[in-house]
Amino acid sequence: MLFKISWKNIIDKKLNSFLCVLLMTLGIGMISLLMLLGKQLQDKFAKNISGIDLVVGAKGSPLQLILSSVYQIDNPTGNVYLDDVQTIAQNPMVKEMIPLSMGDNFQGYRILGTNKKYFEHFKTKFASGKMFKADLEVVLGGQTALNTNLKVGDTFASSHGLDSEGEKHNERKYKVVGILEFNNSVVDNLILTSLGSVWSIHENHEAGEMEDSTKKREITSAIIKFRSPMGMMTMPRNINQNSKLQAAVPAIEVNRIFELLGIGIDGLQVLAAVIMLISGISVFVSLYNSLKERKYEMALMLSMGASRTRLFLMLLLEGIILSLLGYVAGILLSRIGIYLISNQLSKKFHFDVNQFALQTGEIYLFVGALLVGILAASLPSIGIYRINISKTLAEES
Structure with missing residues (x-):
C-alpha cells in the first residue's frame, strides 16, 4: 500500500516528478559516461603499450x-x-x-x-x-x-x-x-x-x-x-x-595524454555532481510543497489510525523512487552515449569503446543516488511529526 500511494502521488505531480528525474538522469548519465569512457580508453591505451619500452x-x-x-x-x-x-x-x-x-x-x-x-x-x-x-x-x-x-x-x-x-x-x-x-x-x-x-x-x-x-x-x-x-x-x-x-617512451606520452584528459574529466564530473545536488534540492522542494498541499490529507490519515512513522516512510519512498528512476534512466543514457561515441571513434579513428557492463564505480553511484533521494526526502518528511491533527482538520473544515 505504501508503494502504491507513493507512486500515485508521483504520478499526480507529473511535472515536478519529471523535473526531479530529469536532473538526476543528467547527473548520473554524465558521471556514468565519463566513468565508462575513461576506463575503456585507459584499458585500451594500456593494453596497446604493454610490453613496448x-x-x-x-x-x-x-x-x-x-x-x-x-x-x-x-x-x-x-x-x-x-x-x-x-x-x-x-x-x-x-x-x-x-x-x-x-x-x-x-x-x-x-x-x-x-x-x-x-x-x-x-x-x-x-x-x-x-x-x-x-x-x-x-x-x-x-x-x-x-x-x-x-x-x-x-x-x-x-x-x-x-x-x-x-x-x-x-x-x-x-x-x-x-x-x-x-x-x-x-x-x-x-x-x-x-x-x-x-x-x-x-x-x-x-x-x-x-x-x-x-x-x-x-x-x-x-x-x-x-x-x-x-x-x-x-x-x-x-x-x-x-x-x-x-x-x-610510450608510458610517458600516454601519461601526459591522461593528465590532460583528467583535467577535463574531473571538471565534467564536478559539473555532474552539482546537477545531482540540484536534483536532490528539487526532490526536497517537490516533497516539501507536496506536504504543505496534503497536510489535511495527512492529518485525516493520522486520525484514522495511520502512524506518523508510516507516513514518514511513504514520503521517504517517494524520494527513493524518484532517485531510482533517475539512476536507471541515467545508466541507459550513458550506454546510448557510449554507443554513439564508439560509432564516431570507429568511423574517424577505427578505435572502438564498446563495453557496456556495469562498472564498480556505478555501484557506488547507485548508493550515492539513493542517499541523495533519502536525504532530500527526509528533511520535508520530518514535518509529519509536527502536524497538529485537530488544528489542521479544524482549519480545513
Whole structure:
C-alpha cells in the first residue's frame, strides 16, 4: 500500500516528478559516461603499450610518434633508414626490434608492413587462413575483415597515403591470406603485411628509383624492447642527442595524454555532481510543497489510525523512487552515449569503446543516488511529526 500511494502521488505531480528525474538522469548519465569512457580508453591505451619500452622514428613530436606507431591514430613523423634502426637494435641492451612501415590504406584501414614478431607481441590468433609469406599477401584484423567484407582469397587495390580517397595503386593488388580473431587491441583495425610488400608497392608507383641492390630501405618507425631497465634509463636520451632518430617512451606520452584528459574529466564530473545536488534540492522542494498541499490529507490519515512513522516512510519512498528512476534512466543514457561515441571513434579513428557492463564505480553511484533521494526526502518528511491533527482538520473544515 505504501508503494502504491507513493507512486500515485508521483504520478499526480507529473511535472515536478519529471523535473526531479530529469536532473538526476543528467547527473548520473554524465558521471556514468565519463566513468565508462575513461576506463575503456585507459584499458585500451594500456593494453596497446604493454610490453613496448621504446618507439624509434623520425624527429618530430614524440606524442605524434607514439599515436601513429602504436595506436595508428595519427600521421607518422616521417621515414627513417632501416640500417639506422638496425644499428640501435644491435645494442646488447636491446632484446627485440619490430620494424613498422606504413603509407597506404584500404577504405581508411591502415596497411602496416611488419614481421612475425608483431603478431607474437600482440598474441594474435587466426580465425581463418594463414600468415603471409610472399609479397602482397595480407592478414586482416577482425574488425577490418568485418567492416570491409573481405574474405580469405579476395584481392584489393590500396590507396596511397592514410586517406581513403587517396590515389589507388591499381597496378598491383593485395591478396587476403588470413583473418585474425578479435584481439581487443589496435591489431583488430589493421591490415598487416610484410615490409617487402610496402616497398614493392611504392617502388612500382614511384619513378626514378634505384635498383633494389643499391637502395637504402626505409621504414616508418620501430618498436624496441629492452633486456633490462638499464636500457630504458640510458638509450632514449642517447638516441635523441646523438642520432638523426627520435626515441619516444610510450608510458610517458600516454601519461601526459591522461593528465590532460583528467583535467577535463574531473571538471565534467564536478559539473555532474552539482546537477545531482540540484536534483536532490528539487526532490526536497517537490516533497516539501507536496506536504504543505496534503497536510489535511495527512492529518485525516493520522486520525484514522495511520502512524506518523508510516507516513514518514511513504514520503521517504517517494524520494527513493524518484532517485531510482533517475539512476536507471541515467545508466541507459550513458550506454546510448557510449554507443554513439564508439560509432564516431570507429568511423574517424577505427578505435572502438564498446563495453557496456556495469562498472564498480556505478555501484557506488547507485548508493550515492539513493542517499541523495533519502536525504532530500527526509528533511520535508520530518514535518509529519509536527502536524497538529485537530488544528489542521479544524482549519480545513
